[in-house]
Amino acid sequence: MMTKINNSVKWLGAALLFTLHSSLFTSCSDFLQIEPREIIVLDKYWDEEADVEGVVAGCYSSMQTEAVISRMMVWGEFRSDNIVGGKNFENNIQIANVFKENINASNTYAKWGDFYNVINRCNTVLRYAPQVAERDPSYTQSKLAATIAEVSALRDLMYFYLIRTFRDVPYITEPYLDDNQKMDVEASSFDDILTALTEDLESVQSTAVKRYPVAQPYYQKGRITQDAIHAMLADMYLWKKDYQNCVRYADMIINEKLIEYENKIKNSQLSTLNSQLIDGFPLINDNMSTGNYYGNAFSEIFGTGNSSESIFELVFMNDDDMLANAAVNSFYGNATTFPGLVRPADFIGTDISDEAFTVFMSKNDTRFYENMQPVQGQSNTYGINKYTTSSAMVDLTKAEIQGSYGSTYTEGKNHSDWIIYRLTDVMLMKAEALVEMAPEGESEAERLQADTLLRQAFAIVNAINKRSNCSKETKDLDWDMFSSKSSMRALVLAERQRELMFEGKRWYDLVRRSQRDDNTSFLVGCVSRKGTSGATGAVSSKLSRMDAIYWPYHIDELKVNKNLKQNPAFGSGENSSIVKN
């Protein structure tokens, strides 16, 4: 009996001890290692091609966020003469301060973190993709090289935005993984970064994807191609004042587009509408079949998207579970709020009715009717139509030329693609480079050379301008009016303003011009045209300083990065000290 009880006691103890000890902790260190669920850790990642593709897609989708695109818009255009405050913009102090040129270090648009987020993702791919190539036999060296070209281009594009906005920025090419990496990186100069970017792109451009599989119709314009890299190079060389190279790369693209066009003709895939070359350039015809209606090119490029003129655009799929173009939705407006936070400057809106023609050269420029949409019930007030509707049509059948517009995207559901580069942009880059290449010497040879170059530039501008001219009579520009280098320079820039209006380019054009002139007088002249609420004088004096056309570093950034030196136009960015009595 006793033994029986002893046994049961023993077994009870044994059972408790055993279950507790052996089943629960097989090993101390193992016990304290928890495998995360729903998330993947670095050690388990970067094994196969799909891992690479996932982060590459993450690079693109992070560029599609409102934070990034809104900055492309604010930085690239809002300080320019194109844009003024729209509906209730006064309530958005950050935006209101941009229009007042009252930008300080605490303005939220001075935050660059989201661009560096893209950069860090790209750097991460660049670090780990070679490892995948070693592990996954189906991920070949050529695929690896294409990936490297693709993410390098994305990273370089982000840096290109940053230097055009802030001038000098930290240039980081390694991914951040550990907390013991150096984080307070000092800024590198504009020129050094630009050189690094062009060198980087030159080295990868040949391995970039030329054509994506036909089965993926959105990849060709929605992802980086060799064309996209060439467009970036043309743009960068223009900023670098290396005009030969700019022209070289622009020509590559124009030729590529021509080949594309000819192939399509051969396979007769092109509708009759688009089957014409305009002065030898494969531009989409804006004219609709009857001749009385225009808007075809506009609807193709900005409405449908992925047009034949497109080189690189961020694709927003018509899918509610994916990102919508939130920046356009709030800035340019939607079916509920139109205009949005911003609208075209008044002098652009009244350019034709007042017959001022400061921007558009005639009332026959269809871009006036396409880019802007009158706000109902308010005379001479326009909202931005580009990107906010799926189509626009210019109607010549009435006494006055009129625009008619497709329905505005509903709030939060704007799915129009955001275009980074398209053909006319590159063509005008080439035109700008040609103008700058024109010698100013008095010698006959020089004059002859200048004449050739300027005529080439003129041909480009004329083709683009002609495409959007709905006049029944002559459509060509008058060469005599633009035969000098300075007038041609002005024409190219003006054509860029008309053609690329509201695409986040105008302010950068003015900054590039200021860099070239080494003064801001042209920029100030343009900006003062929009004459915002009597503060013009203060704005002009503020912008008279070269430093002031860039952005200040954000105060939060200065606080944590002691190696950043604030742009002198914006002071130290910190409050004067608060005394403690």
Place this chain on the structure above:
Amino acid sequence: MEMNTIKHKFFFRRFLILAFLLQSSIFNLQSSICQAQIKNVHGTVSDDMGELMGVSVCEIDGTGRIIEATTTDMNGNFSMHIRNAKDKLRFSYVGCKTQTLPIDREAYKIKMTSQTTIKEVTITSKKKLNGGGLAIPEREISYATQTIDMKEFEGLGLTTVDEALQGRIAGLDIVANSGNLGAGTSMRLRGASSISTLTNSNPLIVVNGNTWNVDMNNFDVTNANDEQFAQLLNVNPEDIASITVLKDAAATAIYGSQGANGVIEITTKRGSRGTPKLTYSLRLTGTYQPKGYEMLSGDDYTMLLKESYFNPQQDDGASDIRELNYDPTFSEYEQYNNNTDWVDAVTQWGLRQNHYLSVTGGGEKATFRISGGYDHETGSVIEQKQDRFSTRVALDYYVSERIKISTNFALTYTDTERNYDDLLSIAYKKMPNMSIYEQYPVGHPLQGQNTEKYYTMLQSAPSVFDGEQKSYVNPVASAKLAKFDDRTYDITPELELNYRLLGMDEDHHQLNWQGRVYMNIFNEYVDKFYPKELVTLSWNNGVNNANAASSKSVAFNTKQTLTFIPYFANKDHSLMAMGRFELTSGSSNGQSTDATKLPSGGIISPIGGGRVTGMSSNFSEWRSMYYTFSTHYAYKGRYMVDFSLRADGTTKFGPERQWGYFPAVSLRWNIIDEPWFQKLVGVNNDSEEQWISMLAIRPSWGRVGNQPNRDYLYESIYSSDTKYINMGGMKPENIRLTDLRWETTTTWDVGFDLGLLNDRITLQAEWYYSTRRDMLMENVSIPSSTGFPTLTYSNVGSMRNIGWELNLNTNKLIKIGKFFADVNFAFGNNKNEILTMDETVLKSLNSDFDYNNREVLQRVQLHNPFGAIYGFRYKGVYEYQYETFVDMSNEERLQFVAEGHTAPYVLSETGEIVVDDENKPVRMMYNYSHDATGKNYEFQGGDAIYEDINHDGQINSLDIVYLGSSLPKLTGGFGFTLNYGRWKLNSQFNYRVGNKILNIARLDTEAMSSNNNQSKAVNWRWRKEGNVTTIPRAMYGASTNYNTLVSDRFVEDGSFVRLNYLQLSYSFDQKTIKRILGVNRLSMYASANNLFVITKYKGVDPEVGYGGYGASVDGGQTPRAKSYTLGVTVDF
């Protein structure tokens, strides 16, 4: 894998040794008795009065386990079969001394003696503290601790434990989070001591040695803050036997990283032997909201607003707002011509009933205690309701003298119906000329009378009401129509096995093993619905919104404890040692569904046919492992040494830093027991009355740690991102923290214990010095050029806390006949200082002044305490316009200034009027800058005057000065108890002294820059030239004026004394009660809680929580309700 097998072997061997020990000890006992075989025994049992019936006769074996048992019959006879003659016979009877005899004969004649008549009794048991560690006699405790026996609160109308602790523990500052139902409290032991934990530096709660293992981090309900300490709500105060607060690191080190903020150990009541005792208690409590600010009536309000709109533009057009015009032609006229007291409309008398029933009892083999409580409460704000059901079962089963099995089971269910919106704060802002119900319009026969429909401002109302009045829901409608239901289930089953492996008493070596398994199950369900009647949005903008969320957490904890108490032949030595191994693992998952556009009419579930707008789920898992070693040595009961070491293993750090080690040493010297001291003060241990009964000094040193509250920090995580075209996106989520270290706190503590007059007065004093290193801070900003805005955690610096505490308690201090009285006092003071801090962290903690109204500045400086308040100095209101002053002659101006009249002129440092080249007085400006980047505001008559500290003719950031500290100089409480016969009067006060509070709530009610209702104080506002007042003029618009910059106008002294409770109780004479009602005990009481607060503070309640490293700000949270309670307790 090999590692595993080795470990397996190791533990198996350990188990074998244990089993061997077990068996051999039993074997020894078996062999000690050897007798002739006896099969049956019989006999009689009697006492002085004669034969006894019902005496328990048991055969017990060597381990004390009962083998056979019987009871005596009416004549006191018994007879039973014996299984083993080596066993013993035991006779026991209630009230008599138990006798144990060897089985050496067949017939027994036993005479029981009464327990009370036994002359020679040596009481060897000492009062011991038994929390999570060793049971150390109270006189030998060498660390800083304070215990409250809940007997003191018996029958007191307390709903929660924290209410009982308030003001009783020196150094423990308790602040109610808000007066909402189910809202908890924040506790701070010895001051705010870390940055990361500032918002959650509540002490660790240990219930019966178990900690709350459920991780609630990832479940975010709207009122998450309120939930923080809700776990305390889940222990019914009636179930608590005692509460011990462990304060210094030496005491908390056995809890390692969990105990860094101090530990509150709660012991619940257990069963006791005897006839079952049934207790029922009932409490009825009425609660109401204390009176807040007096708000304007509808008439005063409209007059103010008209002025406020007129002033900035001096234009009647600006104030032409139909809602303020009392124009009968306006279609909504009847809705805006009222005098509604919104605050009154949303408050009420709340009623709480607490029913509580407990049964305790037990016999030889088992004791039990079963309790159940049901509470029903309606809030002092309308439509708040809480039901709580809690039950606790404690069972101890004595298998034998060696083995005891205990089980605890506790369940708490709460069902809280909250308000969807913060009604009280809306009520203070809502325009009072608006009606609650829609009223019949002009021309209707019932014009001006209420319809059944709640009124909500139309979306077509002027845009000046956008974002404020238009978005303020009708609070009465929200209370009645919206739904916010929160249900929680908290279940904690526990099984414990105690085994005495060696000796059973102090004359033998004792080795006790305790194995314990504890589970923690916490489920929470939240359902919310917001009907379309509450908003005037169109259907497409999303109305009829619902949310359903649930979270389920399970944690499993096991503790294996071995305690060794060796026997020393030399009684001068005593030693105890304990080793413990503990494992915790748990997981939680939750999901949440949002939907909108649900069909109207009763459907309130998100899956009821609307559009699902959001679905989310989460999962988390945590594990930890602890080793604890603790030992206590005493020599002659005079010199004590304690040492403990705890090793914490956690999943929060990377493999290299997984383990933290936390040692502690403490000493105690009972000076009182030194013969020389006794000679010196003339007392000795034998005398009955000692004027000094305790004097001891207790130095200690210890280190505790702190860990982050997130997992996977040391891993680079990849998570999914939005798709691009058709490619699934992935992204790197974080920068992994390879360098993250444990936060450690090292504390030196010196304590004194003093007992006077036979311990009728006991006094404890503590002084401490603690240094926190490698402070953990969450979300530390880093350069965003890294691609990430923050590091999840970082060790950012170190800080120091120095403080002292004093605690005085009495035990029948004054005793005159049937009257006796007691008092208690507690004081505490803590000073903190930042010693080092990462420069960039310091910079990002310090805010920049943006020159806006209501902007609270935060400034953290090295070698300064947290909680400093900065702002301008307020000097009243400019009586006259600047122009009036300019138009005066020089003499008039001088006289004007000499008479103390004010206008926006500038005075130099020497007090002279500053004039420009044209002898025109310089005008006072606000934030002037030449390039127009400043505000460049010109002060006018009726504007606030701020002191121009540096006399530069403008008010800017250079005029901001230090206005005081949010940290109290002294916190604590005191109370007294008066007893007269069966009457008892009990009271407790708590107080804070010397802290400043920034009263933003008052600022908002006196700002006059929006359409929000304002307090009656604004009736004294500046209206026309020459008015002398301290309230500036009414100016609509956030940037039209700078009258409500943070200044000393709104910084108030937060000192207060609160009467926490006052209670009068009466217990009826037991014999009388027994005779008349047949019950054993009946007591009744009446008490008042939070009866009054003595304070200069102008806000509703000076008990405002600390504001982290910034200022302590009163944002106008729901104040603690006042209440009156009636209660009755009956024992059957």
